[in-house]
Amino acid sequence: MRLEPYWLSTAPAFTAGATGDLPSRADVVVVGGGFTGLSAARTLARSGADVVLLESGRIQGEASGRNGGHCSPGTAQGLSDLIGAHGVEAATRYYRAYDDAVDFVERTVAEEQIACDFVRRGKIKLASKARHVPGLVRNHEALRKYLDLPVELLSASDVQRELQSDAFHGGLLDPRAAQMHMGKFGTGLATAAARRGARIYERTPVTDLRPLGGDRFRVTTSRGQIEAGKVLLATGCSNHGPFGWWQRRIVPVGSFVIVTEPIPDLLDRTLPNRRNYVTSLNFGNYFRPTADHRLVWGGRARFARSNPASDAKSGRILRASLGRMFPALRDVEIDYCWGGLVEATADRLPSAGKHEGLYYAMAYSGHGTQMSVYMGDLMADTLLGKPRTNPWVRDQWQALPGYAVRAWFLPFVGAYYRVKDVLY
Numbered sequence: 001m002r003l004e005p006y007w008l009s010t011a012p013a014f015t016a017g018a019t020g021d022l023p024s025r026a027d028v029v030v031v032g033g034g035f036t037g038l039s040a041a042r043t044l045a046r047s048g049a050d051v052v053l054l055e056s057g058r059i060q061g062e063a064s065g066r067n068g069g070h071c072s073p074g075t076a077q078g079l080s081d082l083i084g085a086h087g088v089e090a091a092t093r094y095y096r097a098y099d100d101a102v103d104f105v106e107r108t109v110a111e112e113q114i115a116c117d118f119v120r121r122g123k124i125k126l127a128s129k130a131r132h133v134p135g136l137v138r139n140h141e142a143l144r145k146y147l148d149l150p151v152e153l154l155s156a157s158d159v160q161r162e163l164q165s166d167a168f169h170g171g172l173l174d175p176r177a178a179q180m181h182m183g184k185f186g187t188g189l190a191t192a193a194a195r196r197g198a199r200i201y202e203r204t205p206v207t208d209l210r211p212l213g214g215d216r217f218r219v220t221t222s223r224g225q226i227e228a229g230k231v232l233l234a235t236g237c238s239n240h241g242p243f244g245w246w247q248r249r250i251v252p253v254g255s256f257v258i259v260t261e262p263i264p265d266l267l268d269r270t271l272p273n274r275r276n277y278v279t280s281l282n283f284g285n286y287f288r289p290t291a292d293h294r295l296v297w298g299g300r301a302r303f304a305r306s307n308p309a310s311d312a313k314s315g316r317i318l319r320a321s322l323g324r325m326f327p328a329l330r331d332v333e334i335d336y337c338w339g340g341l342v343e344a345t346a347d348r349l350p351s352a353g354k355h356e357g358l359y360y361a362m363a364y365s366g367h368g369t370q371m372s373v374y375m376g377d378l379m380a381d382t383l384l385g386k387p388r389t390n391p392w393v394r395d396q397w398q399a400l401p402g403y404a405v406r407a408w409f410l411p412f413v414g415a416y417y418r419v420k421d422v423l424y
Helices: 035-046 079-086 088-112 130-147 156-162 182-195 264-270 308-325 368-383 410-423
Strands: 025-031 051-054 123-126 152-155 170-174 199-201 206-213 216-221 224-233 251-260 276-279 285-289 295-299 334-344 351-355 358-362
Touching: 025 035, 025 216, 035 051, 035 182, 035 358, 035 368, 079 088, 079 130, 088 130, 088 182, 088 368, 123 156, 130 152, 130 170, 152 156, 156 170, 182 199, 224 368, 251 308, 285 308, 295 308, 308 334, 351 368, 358 368
Parallel strands: 025 051, 025 224, 051 199, 123 276, 224 358
Antiparallel strands: 123 170, 152 170, 206 216, 216 224, 251 295, 251 334, 276 285, 285 295, 351 358
């Protein structure tokens, strides 16, 4: 078992990165080489801006290359819960933004001819307990009533025709959801940005940001300094670098993934429609097949940070849960295991805007594949003076009480959600 992300291990290498010294200035400096930053760099360069992207490690080395491979519409909460928290107008606006984001990823793949196995096969939210079915019913009713979406409520017997498992009591099918190879997409997106003129510097961490008036900043890196006409932060939940204001508002929570050996015949029997799937427990699972006939099986497993020992322990937990849910897969070999960080916010919604002269887009709260690509493009247009409606601008974004980058409370949060899964 290899302790590395399947997406990154099996993706083509990115060979179009910039080398040598930094230029003395650029119209825009993008900080972060995940999907947000790469998408922004592509749009900026395509519009003629002189753009430099700075990545502390390798492109897509963090969340963009360490996720479960889903590209599905919908927020972290169901629409009915969003309406209860934010009202109908805001909730439907948030939900439509995710629809637009999946469509934008599909257009980007087509425009740049990125070979990343993009396909729409749908997603099923699975009721792990009978008491979770009413929540799916409420969400189905809200999606049909307020957005007229082609979602379908599934009975337990319907689910058994979808999955070779008797673990579920119902489901909610959204046929518009997509999946793709994240590593191939990331390399393709980065190559497209570089081809259009963006200069992408890997292994160039930002160590200081000094305002020079207006939107201008002096950006200090391990490779030298550069003067930026504008700066876009696409750092996600990074706890390294001069990003303290954002670090106090995002809690990085570990999520873990395993990938099986190729099992084409077993997948045909176990997941005949090869969709995206997610269970309704807090300590639940998300899973999907790959184009080369593997199963990607992820979950929170533990409320812990990712490191080799933690990843290996979480991998054993995930393997056990896979065997319980799908007995036919109990003895398959596990080829890959890794961990990553989910950007958890208090309301589980993204944030994008401007703070003290710095533009930013981040905090996708576990639903970032599609939204990061979309928001990179939207924020690039904002920097270019072509503002669009930003669904994630906040009047106020409060720091998390008692949080100062060190997530001391995560074991207690984990214990709370484990108890909640038992009782509810």
